[in-house]
Amino acid sequence: MASVDYREAGHLPNLRPDGQPGPPAELPRQRNGVTPQMRGRYPKYNVLEQADHWDPVTREMVFERARTVPPIRFFTAPEALTLGIFCDLVLAQDSEPKIPVLNMVDAKLFAGELDGFRYAELPDDRETWRRVAVGLDAAARQHGAADFVNATEDVRERVVDALAKGTLHGEVWDTLEPAHVWKVVTRAMLSAFYSHPWAWNEIGFGGPAYPRGYARIGAGQRESWEGAEAFERDPVKDTEQRGDQEAARP
Amino acid sequence: MSRRHELRTLLRGAIRPPDNDSAFLLDVHRRAVPRERMERYDDSYPVDLLIVGAGAGGATLAQRLARRGWKVVVLESGPFWDPDEDWVSDEAGSHRLYWTEERIIGGSDPVELGKNNCGHGVGGSMVHYAGYCPRFHPSDFEVRTRDGVGEDWPISYEDLKPHYERLELELPVAGEYWPWGDPHRYPHTAHPIAGGADVAREGARKLGIEMRVGPVGITNGAFGNRPHCIYRGFCLQGCKVNAKASPLVTHIPDAIEHGAEIRADSMAMDIEIDGSSGRVTGVHYMNDGRERFQRAEAVAVAGYSIETPRLLLNSISRRFPHGLANNNDQVGRCVMVQGAPQVAGRFPDEMRMYKAPPPEISSEQFYETDERRGFARGFSIQTVGPLPIEHAQHVLGHGHWGQALREYMRDYNHWYTLGILSELLPLPDNRVTVVPSVTDANGIPVARMDYSQCENDRKNIAYAKQTLHNIFEAGGAQDVLATDRYAHLVGGCRMGSDPDQSVVDADHRAWEVPNLYIADGSVMPTQGSANPALTIMALASRLAERLDLKRDGARGERKRRRPRRPQRRPAPTRAGAG
Numbered sequence: 001m002a003s004v005d006y007r008e009a010g011h012l013p014n015l016r017p018d019g020q021p022g023p024p025a026e027l028p029r030q031r032n033g034v035t036p037q038m039r040g041r042y043p044k045y046n047v048l049e050q051a052d053h054w055d056p057v058t059r060e061m062v063f064e065r066a067r068t069v070p071p072i073r074f075f076t077a078p079e080a081l082t083l084g085i086f087c088d089l090v091l092a093q094d095s096e097p098k099i100p101v102l103n104m105v106d107a108k109l110f111a112g113e114l115d116g117f118r119y120a121e122l123p124d125d126r127e128t129w130r131r132v133a134v135g136l137d138a139a140a141r142q143h144g145a146a147d148f149v150n151a152t153e154d155v156r157e158r159v160v161d162a163l164a165k166g167t168l169h170g171e172v173w174d175t176l177e178p179a180h181v182w183k184v185v186t187r188a189m190l191s192a193f194y195s196h197p198w199a200w201n202e203i204g205f206g207g208p209a210y211p212r213g214y215a216r217i218g219a220g221q222r223e224s225w226e227g228a229e230a231f232e233r234d235p236v237k238d239t240e241q242r243g244d245q246e247a248a249r250p
Numbered sequence: 251m252s253r254r255h256e257l258r259t260l261l262r263g264a265i266r267p268p269d270n271d272s273a274f275l276l277d278v279h280r281r282a283v284p285r286e287r288m289e290r291y292d293d294s295y296p297v298d299l300l301i302v303g304a305g306a307g308g309a310t311l312a313q314r315l316a317r318r319g320w321k322v323v324v325l326e327s328g329p330f331w332d333p334d335e336d337w338v339s340d341e342a343g344s345h346r347l348y349w350t351e352e353r354i355i356g357g358s359d360p361v362e363l364g365k366n367n368c369g370h371g372v373g374g375s376m377v378h379y380a381g382y383c384p385r386f387h388p389s390d391f392e393v394r395t396r397d398g399v400g401e402d403w404p405i406s407y408e409d410l411k412p413h414y415e416r417l418e419l420e421l422p423v424a425g426e427y428w429p430w431g432d433p434h435r436y437p438h439t440a441h442p443i444a445g446g447a448d449v450a451r452e453g454a455r456k457l458g459i460e461m462r463v464g465p466v467g468i469t470n471g472a473f474g475n476r477p478h479c480i481y482r483g484f485c486l487q488g489c490k491v492n493a494k495a496s497p498l499v500t501h502i503p504d505a506i507e508h509g510a511e512i513r514a515d516s517m518a519m520d521i522e523i524d525g526s527s528g529r530v531t532g533v534h535y536m537n538d539g540r541e542r543f544q545r546a547e548a549v550a551v552a553g554y555s556i557e558t559p560r561l562l563l564n565s566i567s568r569r570f571p572h573g574l575a576n577n578n579d580q581v582g583r584c585v586m587v588q589g590a591p592q593v594a595g596r597f598p599d600e601m602r603m604y605k606a607p608p609p610e611i612s613s614e615q616f617y618e619t620d621e622r623r624g625f626a627r628g629f630s631i632q633t634v635g636p637l638p639i640e641h642a643q644h645v646l647g648h649g650h651w652g653q654a655l656r657e658y659m660r661d662y663n664h665w666y667t668l669g670i671l672s673e674l675l676p677l678p679d680n681r682v683t684v685v686p687s688v689t690d691a692n693g694i695p696v697a698r699m700d701y702s703q704c705e706n707d708r709k710n711i712a713y714a715k716q717t718l719h720n721i722f723e724a725g726g727a728q729d730v731l732a733t734d735r736y737a738h739l740v741g742g743c744r745m746g747s748d749p750d751q752s753v754v755d756a757d758h759r760a761w762e763v764p765n766l767y768i769a770d771g772s773v774m775p776t777q778g779s780a781n782p783a784l785t786i787m788a789l790a791s792r793l794a795e796r797l798d799l800k801r802d803g804a805r806g807e808r809k810r811r812r813p814r815r816p817q818r819r820p821a822p823t824r825a826g827a828g
Contacts, residue, residue: 007598009728012661013654021657041660055490058338092653116349116364120356120698157652164651183362186646194638194659195342203662205638206604208339210490213480217606219445220599229600229663 006041006229024092028230035202036091036099036193042204045227047197054208062208066197069100070107074126079133080106082148086136089160090186091193099199104192105129115187119180128176128184135172135181139163142170204229258435265437266474267420269317273474275503281333281492283372283502289509293544297321299797300533300546302518302561305374306786307770308552309497309505309512310417314794316508320801323511323544325535327557328371330514331498337488341639344487347371347378351690353556357680357700361587361736368556368739372514373498375554380609381485381494382632382781383423383467385414385788387431387617390778397619399626399706400675401584401775404747404756405792407432413788418465421495422473423784425464430614438470441479446601446666447610447633453595453725454613454631459717461613461631467495467783468607481606483635494607497787513537513544519694521549521565521574521766528569529765536692548765550758552790555585555739555772559682560697562743573684575760580753582682582742585699586777589672589711590737592634593718594644595727600663608635616717617779625709629672630779631718636667647733658731668721670714671737673779674707682742740771740782757796758789769793 013019027039033046048066051059072080080102087101088094109126122128136148139159145151148159162168166179193199200207204227206214216223258265266274277284291297299315301308304326312322331337338344349368355361369375388407393400411432417423424438440463443451451461468479479493492499502512520534522543532545551558559582563573573581610633617628636644638659644667645658680702684695703711715732722730745768746752749761754773760766771786 006661006664009596009598009661009664011657012596012729013650013657014729014731019654021653024653024656027660041663055334055339057335058340058343061338061340061343090651090655092656113345114350114352116351116368117353117355117362119360120354120700124352160651164649180360186651187643190642190646191342191639194642195340199659200638202656203638203659204602205662206602209480209482209484209604210339211480213482213491214605215481217442217444217481217602219449219597219601221445222600222602226602 024094030201033201034097034198036093036097036198037095038097040202041229042201042227043230045201045204047200047205047207050207050225053212055210058208058210062197065195070103072103072106074106074110075102075129079130082133082136083129085149085156086132086160087189089156090189097198099193099196101189101192105188108188119177119184121175121177122180122184125184125188128181131172131176132181132185135168135176138171138173139168265419267416270313270420270501270504271507272313272420272500272503273476275507276475276492276499278475281490283330283498283506285330285506285512288506289511291321291323291511293542296532296545296547297323299548299550300325300544301550301552301769302533303374303552303554303557303770304372304497304502304512304514305369305552305554305770306376306497306783307790308550309373309501310787310790311550311552311769311794312510312512313501313505313508314791315797316505316510318794318798320798321509322505323513323546325516325518325533325544326372326512326514327517328514330372330512331377331488333488333490333492337490339482339484339487339490341487341637344378347488352688352696354685354688354696354698355701356698358702361699361701363556363699366735367587367737368554372502372512373496376496376783377488377498378486379496379781379783381466381468381607382609382612383418383421383465383495383784384612384614384630384780385431385434386410386778386780386785387614389618390776393627393776397626401744401746403775404745410785410788410792413791414784417784417787417791421467421500422469423465423467424470425466426462428462428465430617436465440464441466441468441470441607441610443610444601444603444606445599446597446603447606449597449601449725450595450633450666450668450721451611453721453723456724457720459613459615459631459721461611463611466607466609469493479607483604483606483608483637485607485609517692518553518561519564519692521551521561523565523567523569523574523763525568528763530763548767550767550769552768552770554770555742556682556697556699558768558770558772559585559742560684563684564694570762575753575762575766577762578750580744580751583678583680584676584744584775585680585682585701585742586674586676586740586774587701587736588738588777588779589629589674589707589714590669591711591715591718591732591734592644592667592669593715593722593730593732594641594665594667595722595725596661596664596729597666597727598664601666602663603635603666604637606635609633610635614779616714623713625706625713627673627675627706627710628779629670629710629714631721632669632671634667634669638662641665641667644733645731647735648731668718669737670711670718671779671781672707672710672714673777674710675704676741676744676776677702677704738777738782740774740777742772743768744775745773746775758793767793767797
């Protein structure tokens with residue numbers, strides 16, 4: 001198993017020959033709290049343990065977000081199936097536990113919470129999302145699949161990549177500008193995913209910070225309660241090297 | 251250096267603004283603005299000035315005129331915020347701070363609105379601005395004369411300078427000695443900076459680019475009943491601490507104390523004009539599901555660059571069939587944004603850029619035209635400090651999704667981000683219009699903003715972006731990610747000296763309507779590469795002075811109304827009272 005020193009940057013996609021990261025299965029397992037897919041860079045860090053230091057309004061909001069999976073009320077069942085796979089692909093959620101991104105997006109659209117603008121050639125975000133479901137099927141059919149849900153992993157990835165690059169065309173995509181659609185859907189997805197405390201655990205983000213604030217703001221510094229980075233992808237070696245006896249104990 | 255200057259330098263934060271007690275009127279134990287004793291005016295009472303919008307322009311204007319005894323009402327479409335109850339230390343949860351009603355964006359380079367540049371509620375978009383408070387440069391007021399592009403202002407830097415100085419004391423602004431533009435000092439000393447800013451500054455230094463700490467509207471030390479900053483990094487989500495300046499804490503308390511009414515949750519729909527006199531008589535607005543009409547002797551619109559043109563264009567009358575003050579077809583034109591590409595750099599040490607205020611250091615070394623760069627005007631360099639959602643959008647904007655996106659996000663703590671503000675030029679076809687077929691909940695047509703860049707704009711942005719790449723490279727970054735975006739809004743109802751080419755005159759008065767004023771960033775003919783907040787406030791502060799002079803002149807005497815009640819002595823505080 002490859003050893004990784006995060007002072008080096010060789011793990012970053014731009015610096016790797018294929019432009020992709022190493023296999024996510026080699027990442028450290030989360031040992032405290034939850035991260036999406038239970039992998040992360042900060043195996044012992046659980047931001048929710050800091051909740052006593054948050055103001056009550058923020059605390060209530062974040063806990064509500066962490067414990068609820070909003071029911072699908074805006075999308076139809078077939079739409080939800082297609083778009084759920086789409087969201088998982090864009091956010092690389094390939095196994096449980098998953099942040100319920102589509103449910104969170106659905107709740108926002110159902111409540112009519114929009115972002116204050118829409119591109120002139122697009123309908124409002126609610127209708128845009130529905131058309132994306134139709135458009136993903138159309139694009140999958142161009143690759144010979146019955147629809148997006150029944151397409152192979154390879155076809156799905158090619159469809160999403162074309163959407164990201166703005167190169168989809170035909171049917172729905174002749175009336176929707178793919179580059180703008182990509183911005184609309186990813187804005188909602190990223191806002192859902194990276195608002196979730198599980199994602200904060202994964203990336204080592206400090207989370208809500210009022211009223212405590214921060215005292216150690218220099219390079220390489222962290223607060224006493226902030227998570228330490230794993231420096232070895234093998235959890236056993238990692239804990240041994242850190243002298244972390246408690247975590248190393250079977 | 252003069253003795254006065256020397257003394258000011260020594261006293262720094264101990265100097266109290268002479269005519270604004272806002273910081274002392276706030277409560278020590280809660281963040282909400284005390285308004286139990288706020289004056290209430292009847293709709294039928296013709297107030298001296300009715301202001302639409304309680305942001306940087308409207309709130310400053312209200313405070314200044316209320317102090318001079320004017321009876322002022324401010325209509326604000328959004329809520330009167332209570333930072334303790336309404337705001338959260340959370341990115342996604344701050345959605346309510348933005349203007350989220352429908353608007354349409356078009357043109358070849360559409361500008362995303364909402365959280366990017368549009369506020370809602372008392373305090374306006376300064377509630378969620380980063381906090382940078384630079385002045386404009388003297389050159390900004392004469393770019394046509396100097397550089398042959400854009401437009402000259404009908405006023406000069408010297409007209410705004412006393413107001414800049416006054417506002418820097420009121421916000422207060424913290425920063426190092428400022429060598430660019432008209433060199434000046436700041437009342438509060440510079441804040442400490444985080445590791446990322448230090449690395450960026452060092453990278454810049456190696457290239458001969460100087461970066462200085464500040465200028466930010468964030469208290470460094472207690473200021474009245476506003477506490478010290480706690481470096482929690484959530485400036486863009488509304489400051490729950492009350493350390494960051496926004497009109498909600500810098501001008502609204504004093505305005506209320508002097509008898510202004512801030513009427514929140516009141517959406518202006520239509521300005522009424524008297525057909526025979528050609529004067530405006532008041533504003534129709536929606537409050538609590540009921541349509542109301544506030545009478546006024548004069549109206550000042552301060553709804554910012556989208557809503558101000560929208561309100562004028564939706565105020566149709568026989569005299570103004572194409573919108574109020576728009577018979578010359580100028581309303582909504584020359585709306586501007588700044589090019590704001592961001593470049594993030596990766597470093598061996600953890601930078602944890604979520605800490606410390608996003609605005610830390612900046613450089614105005616590239617602000618002025620340099621012909622060798624191949625374009626007119628320039629840009630400034632600033633720090634950005636994106637939280638996870640914002641940084642994820644940055645990574646995605648660079649072109650990564652799926653596993654690559656997740657991997658870059660797991661690496662979040664090793665990154666630091668710099669941003670650009672490129673001066674983009676005013677173009678008449680960049681315009682705010684209204685769309686009769688699309689209406690809001692009140693049945694009022696929504697705004698559409700069309701935006702396209704010109705060649706000079708593209709060259710400026712590309713050059714500026716390359717400069718950030720160079721800085722990170724010199725600073726030892728192991729990888730960089732870049733993304734394009736825009737920041738800020740100004741223009742749309744510009745001031746000028748030619749009635750055919752502008753909407754208002756040098757005193758913000760509509761050329762076509764004698765008692766209608768515009769008091770926000772939409773009057774700016776150009777936008778420099780400085781963040782506009784301080785200049786919007788300075789313009790409003792100057793406007794108040796001009797209005798008061800005019801009224802006194804008209805009455806033939808300088809008769810000041812006393813404040814409606816004896817002014818409370820602010821409670822003594824341990825620090826800050828000086």
